[in-house]
Amino acid sequence: MAATGTPVSLSDFEKLAEARLSRNAWDYYASGADDMLTLRANQRAFSRIRIKPRVLRDVSAVDVRTNVLGQAIASPIGAAPSAMQRMAHPDGEEASARACASMRLPMILSSWSTTSLEDVAKAAANVPKDSVPAPAQFQVRPDIKPVRWFQLYVYKDRAVTRRLVERAAAAGYTALAVTVDTPLLGRRHADIRQFKLPSYLRLANFDDADSGKQNVGTPHTSSAEEPRDSGLAVYVAEQIDPTLSWNDIAWLRSITHLPIIVKGVLTAEDADLAVKAGVSGVIVSNHGGRQLDGVAATIEALPEVVEAVAGRAEVYLDGGIRRGSDIFKAIALGARSVFIGRPILWGLAYNGEVGVRTILRLLEDELKLCMALAGKSFDIGCQTLEDITPGMLSYAAVVSRL
């Protein structure tokens, strides 16, 4: 159904983004791997979890502030790293970074950004209070500093990888999120058919010294055979290191003082190995259903990861978050905060920096309303994220249609 009138939900912004973006960009952003089972599962799994509300609890005050790796954030919502944001809006990653910084929400910048990591850091360091006419709740909250992490793809060329790490630290990024679910690229059918990074854009974190690493998504040249891989997949196979293993986490720790987070863990076993490798955080993620199709929805995988980590590191989640109530469920099951991928791109496509703020604020408001309507587990004082416990959830029976 087409959205009419003012957009009021993330799905309205999704439809508006689809209408505005080129087919090339939309398909790249929207795609999941193969049959997109996991992509759909991410959202569906949230809808099978029910909230058990309490009533008559004085919910007049709700506080959603928290912290990640010891840094305060305004609410448990951040921007997941997504590549090539300038296909969505000319201001791309700078707009996302300014939106997140001004709302004091964390952003993870992709290695594959179309703006250099230094320029993104600069853009977000000076968020002019009045860069965008904004109501009070959008304005910089001086008590909290912006949180910006860098997402790392480990290149076969370790000198390139090391340079990225050093540049991220020098530019003020405060953690590295190492993506571990992408030793090779998942098969996204639309990208195999046609993806091309527009010729005026580059992977901006690679300079002339890294020639060959700026260009991605070269279209297939005519050939008697049908394309078997996207230009993106070919690039990944050439450049990204598929030998990556837990030993490399130790190597990364030896070359940087930045805390390391692994992004893309879905099992208790890997969560335990991650902690033993000395990481500070784990992102439960299936890459938005874009890598191995058929893996669990992230909200299904979260409890076993939380149990295995057992408080030894922070646990975050991304994948399929489209409502404040999804965030509530993730927090109840032990996530410290969540990250959103595609919705940031919809906000960008809708209206650049303001569009991203609109998306983030909508989710923040929905989370607050959800917490208030769900009541609270302790009956005195303001409701906080700590009050959201697994006991506030129940599970819908899966009804067989046979």
Ligand SMILES: Cc1cc2nc3c(=O)[nH]c(=O)nc-3n(C[C@H](O)[C@H](O)[C@H](O)COP(=O)(O)O)c2cc1C
């Ligand atoms: C268009 C697009 C590009 C992405 N690029 C990256 C990337 O460069 N690095 C990375 O670690 N994850 C990347 N991801 C995965 C996201 O960080 C995140 O795991 C996922 O989008 C979360 O699911 P959601 O889109 O349902 O919120 C990308 C996702 C999308 C949709």
Ligand SMILES: CCCCC(=O)C(=O)O
């Ligand atoms: C190495 C892959 C970079 C982009 C990406 O992560 C994605 O398209 O999902």
